[in-house]
Amino acid sequence: MNKLTSRLVCVILLSLPFLFLNYMNPDAIQAKSKEIVSAEEDSTAGNTRNNSLSINTGSAPIIYTNKAFKLGERLIFKVRYGFIKAGYAEMKVLSVGENNNQKYYHIQTTARSASGFDWVYKVRDEVNVFLDYDRLYPLRFEKKLREGSYKADLFVDYNHADSIANIEFIRYRDNMKIRKRKNEIIKIPPYVNDILSAFYLIRNQDLQVGQPIYLTTNEKDKIYDLEIQVYIKEILEVEAGKFKTIKIEPLLQDEGIFKSKGRLTVWLSDDQYKIPVKMTTEILVGNITTELTEIIGISDLPSKIK
Numbered sequence: 647m648n649k650l651t652s653r654l655v656c657v658i659l660l661s662l663p664f665l666f667l668n669y670m671n672p673d674a675i676q677a678k679s680k681e682i683v684s685a686e687e688d689s690t691a692g693n694t695r696n697n698s699l700s701i702n703t704g705s706a707p708i709i710y711t712n713k714a715f716k717l718g719e720r721l722i723f724k725v726r727y728g729f730i731k732a733g734y735a736e737m738k739v740l741s742v743g744e745n746n747n748q749k750y751y752h753i754q755t756t757a758r759s760a761s762g763f764d765w766v767y768k769v770r771d772e773v774n775v776f777l778d779y780d781r782l783y784p785l786r787f788e789k790k791l792r793e794g795s796y797k798a799d800l801f802v803d804y805n806h807a808d809s810i811a812n813i814e815f816i817r818y819r820d821n822m823k824i825r826k827r828k829n830e831i832i833k834i835p836p837y838v839n840d841i842l843s844a845f846y847l848i849r850n851q852d853l854q855v856g857q858p859i860y861l862t863t864n865e866k867d868k869i870y871d872l873e874i875q876v877y878i879k880e881i882l883e884v885e886a887g888k889f890k891t892i893k894i895e896p897l898l899q900d901e902g903i904f905k906s907k908g909r910l911t912v913w914l915s916d917d918q919y920k921i922p923v924k925m926t927t928e929i930l931v932g933n934i935t936t937e938l939t940e941i942i943g944i945s946d947l948p949s950k951i952k
Contacts, residue, residue, distance in 0.1 A: 719944060
């Protein structure tokens with residue numbers, strides 16, 4: 647396996663299992679760098695979206711009765727490149743805390759390359775989000791990348807009341823001394839979601855076949871409107887068991903190393919939890935499959951077939 651292939655596989659590990667939130671179709675989604683999306687623009691766009699659902703796009707946040715995840719939830723995945731085990735990832739609801747009278751969830755995703763990949767391209771990545779307990783918008787986002795010789799941190803503090811985000815990006819040398827540091831403040835739409843909190847927001851939606859979902863996301867200094875198509879219901883069997891699932895598809899990027907030869911498909915458990923069960927996609931150099939191997943913290947999953 648060449649170095650490019652290893653790099654692709656390891657980058658995908660970081661995104662697991664919210665990889666689809668980074669795949670955006672430029673024909674359907676306009677990147678709005680450092681601009682704020684007005685309510686008037688959102689209202690106009692909504693008139694063209696028949697039988698669709700728009701979330702996190704208003705001037706006030708929606709209050710959710712969260713039934714999709716809870717403290718102690720831990721989801722474990724394996725990633726295959728073709729028939730080769732490439733790595734592992736976990737999604738965890740670590741804690742519930744409070745800061746300045748604001749209650750929050752601490753959610754973490756970690757990814758690591760398998761031992762057979764470490765000698766080629768070692769990955770030890772970590773993403774954290776501190777998520778408003780009732781409204782599911784991010785208060786702080788942290789991304790810590792350790793991928794081969796590439797080491798970088800991204801920290802974002804959201805001030806939704808003033809529609810701004812404070813961003814700090816740090817790039818390290820091999821010895822972890824700072825190579826580059828950049829700080830900036832950008833304008834954001836009120837209650838925008840980062841890529842990880844957006845995934846947990848989607849898990850709290852009532853997904854209906856044939857009804858697309860639209861939401862606004864933030865990645866570094868850019869703002870994206872994201873569309874997710876909701877397709878059919880299917881039964882899937884993975885290492886964690888057999889599940890009733892609902893199949894969704896985000897729109898894919900048409901440029902860069904992740905240019906899709908086929909379609910990116912995600913299967914979520916068809917119940918209140920909407921746990922990611924499986925994800926498949928084709929990239930330029932092969933096929934990637936992500937599968938759920940273990941569920942901890944949920945005793946009785948309604949979609950699981952016994």
